Amino acid sequence: MDMTIRYEISDQVISREVGEEAVILDLESGTYFGLATTGARIWQLIGQGKTLEEICDRVADEYEVSRADLSNDLIALAQDLTARGVIRPRSSTA
Amino acid sequence: MAAFLRRPAADQSAMAGAPFHSWPSEDETVWMAFYRIEGGYLLRFPSLADFQICGDDSQVICTPAPDASEADIQHLYLNQVLPLVLSALGRSVFHASAVELCGGAVAFVAATGRGKSTLAAAFTVAGHRLMTDDGLVLDARDGRYEVVPSHPSIRLWEDSLSAVMPSGLEQSPSLSFTSKARLMAGGPIEYGDQPRTLLGAYFLGEAVCDEVLLHRLSEAEALCEWTKHSFLLDVHDRGNLREQFDRVSALAVAVPCFRLDYPRRFAELERVRDAVSETTAALV
Numbered sequence: 001m002d003m004t005i006r007y008e009i010s011d012q013v014i015s016r017e018v019g020e021e022a023v024i025l026d027l028e029s030g031t032y033f034g035l036a037t038t039g040a041r042i043w044q045l046i047g048q049g050k051t052l053e054e055i056c057d058r059v060a061d062e063y064e065v066s067r068a069d070l071s072n073d074l075i076a077l078a079q080d081l082t083a084r085g086v087i088r089p090r091s092s093t094a
Numbered sequence: 095m096a097a098f099l100r101r102p103a104a105d106q107s108a109m110a111g112a113p114f115h116s117w118p119s120e121d122e123t124v125w126m127a128f129y130r131i132e133g134g135y136l137l138r139f140p141s142l143a144d145f146q147i148c149g150d151d152s153q154v155i156c157t158p159a160p161d162a163s164e165a166d167i168q169h170l171y172l173n174q175v176l177p178l179v180l181s182a183l184g185r186s187v188f189h190a191s192a193v194e195l196c197g198g199a200v201a202f203v204a205a206t207g208r209g210k211s212t213l214a215a216a217f218t219v220a221g222h223r224l225m226t227d228d229g230l231v232l233d234a235r236d237g238r239y240e241v242v243p244s245h246p247s248i249r250l251w252e253d254s255l256s257a258v259m260p261s262g263l264e265q266s267p268s269l270s271f272t273s274k275a276r277l278m279a280g281g282p283i284e285y286g287d288q289p290r291t292l293l294g295a296y297f298l299g300e301a302v303c304d305e306v307l308l309h310r311l312s313e314a315e316a317l318c319e320w321t322k323h324s325f326l327l328d329v330h331d332r333g334n335l336r337e338q339f340d341r342v343s344a345l346a347v348a349v350p351c352f353r354l355d356y357p358r359r360f361a362e363l364e365r366v367r368d369a370v371s372e373t374t375a376a377l378v
Contacts (some may be wrong), residue, residue, distance in 0.1 A: 014336055016343040021314030025321070027118050027332040032339075034314045047191055 003053040007046050007087040010048065024084055025061050033084075038063055038070075042077060046087060052078060098171060101157045101326075109136070115329050120207065126174065128328070134329060142271060143167055143177045147327070152179045152221040165267040169276075172245045177325040178227035183335065186341050187325040190230035190295070191248075192241045193217040195227060195376045199241040199290035201230055202354075203323050205297035209358055212254040213298070215283075219258060223286035224248060224279060228326065230343065232292060239349055240289040249308035257360035260284075292349050294374050299355025306356040306369050315320055316351035317343055350377055 009015075025032040027059035035043050038059055045055045052059055060067040070094040081087045122377045127245040134148035142162045146155040147256035156177060158167050177187040190203040191214035202210040211227050218224050226244040247266065250259070255275045260281065263373040266276040279285030297311070297319045311319065328334060352373065358367050 004209045012332075014339060016317065016339065018313035018317055018343065018346060023314050023317045023321075025335065025345075027335050030335065033320060036314070036320055045321060 001052070001078075002033075003071075004051050006049050006051050006081075006090045007078065008049070008090045009047055010086050010088065013086045017044070024082065024086060028085065031084075032083060038065070038073075042074060046081075049090070053089070074090075095234050095270060097151070097153045099153065099155045099169075103160045103162070103167075104161055105156045106138065106157075108142070109138070113138070115313055117368075122158060128281075133311070136231045137178070137204065139170055139271075140273070143372040145171070147175075147179055147182070152309060153294075154179060163267070163270060165276075166270050169269055172248055173228055177231075178299060180231060181325045181338070182327040184337065186232045186338075186345065188230045188232070188320065189228060189323045190225050190324065191224040192230050192292075194223040194225060194290055195371065196293060197290075198293040198378070199225055199286070200293055200370060200374055201241065201295045201320065202298060203230075203295055205323070208298045210302070211248055211250055211300060212258060212360075213363065213366065214256045215248055215254065216372075218248070218283050219260070220367060221284075223284045225286045225290065226366075232346065233289070234341075237354055239292040241292050241343060242289055243285070243287050246285040246346040247276055247288070249274040249276050250284060251275075257364065294353045295320075295349055295378050296370060299353055301355060301358045303355045306362065306365050307353055308354050308369050311351040311353055312348050315353075316349075317346035319351065320345055327350055 010012060015022050015024040017040065020037050020040060022035045023032060028073050037062050041059055042055055046060060052074060056067060056071050060070050109129055113129050116124050117126040119125040124140055126140045129138065130144065134146060136322040137145045141159050143159055144157045146153065156171065181187045185307060188203060189205060190201040191198050191210040192201045194213050202213050204210045214224055214227060225241050226246040229244055231242040231244060233242055251274055263277055263281060266278050279282055324338060324342065326338060356362050
């Protein structure tokens with residue numbers, strides 16, 4: 001997967017951080033789900049427009065986890081969130 | 095409070111399109127169908143009644159079906175329609191029962207059939223006043239949440255009635271669409287008619303356990319649970335969804351929430367009551 005991708009959060013989604021977790025509500029479908037700890041941090045960094053590579057570096061450092069494991073989990077999460085329609089790749093700009 | 099008006103009984107005419115949402119009965123037929131109409135909504139209870147909700151003040155106009163009884167209409171309005179109307183008016187309303195406890199109140203939150211009425215009844219026979227059997231309305235005040243007392247009645251299946259309540263209780267006229275017994279407050283069922291601070295909320299599990307289990311939910315888990323058990327008139331109204339999510343987010347942070355699960359045996363209710371009482375007392 002291209003780790004230089006940046007994502008944007010759908011404007012049909014609202015989220016709330018509660019404690020160390022995040023809850024995401026898709027206004028389009030009315031469905032909601034939660035992200036715990038590292039997932040919530042990844043969500044925050046996606047919202048800040050970081051690339052997957054930047055997110056991986058930052059989270060691996062903050063949570064002292066293996067970058068290889070994190071990379072796999074991050075890609076899986078990005079794919080899942082894309083499939084749910086809550087994020088999409090940002091179009092590149094010149 | 096929104097006005098409630100009544101039209102003469104009439105057959106339910108076919109609607110022009112499909113409902114945008116529906117609630118199923120336990121036998122998986124349609125219990126309530128939600129339609130958008132000009133100026134508002136129409137809630138249809140097949141063979142029972144139509145309720146139109148109109149205007150900014152959400153006036154309710156009921157057209158009963160020919161065979162619907164007065165008891166049917168009153169129950170449908172108070173227990174099904176009014177909570178939805180209140181939610182559209184910006185109130186926080188949930189599928190939950192509530193009783194007074196430890197100087198405040200506790201709520202038992204669950205979908206239909208999970209035992210929230212039976213559990214509330216078990217508390218009432220131990221001397222705790224009932225505040226609501228369903229349609230829990232919460233008002234935010236100064237960083238806490240108040241349970242608003244609702245209609246003073248409780249509905250129980252026959253086995254719960256026999257197991258939990260004293261014999262010989264007077265029952266209200268039965269409803270045509272359910273065999274649940276309806277008990278009005280009075281006698282052993284005392285009713286709390288004053289708002290009480292919500293001290294804790296207990297979300298009932300699916301009874302896949304051999305003992306009473308009780309653990310604290312995280313704020314994110316609580317937010318998901320409150321959202322799941324919210325009354326919402328229009329599940330596609332994004333503005334309303336957004337506002338409700340904001341209200342529920344604040345609630346999930348402010349009020350301690352717990353998962354409560356237990357074997358659904360009547361003999362367990364005393365232990366459940368003790369566990370809830372002990373947990374709630376520790377919050378005060």
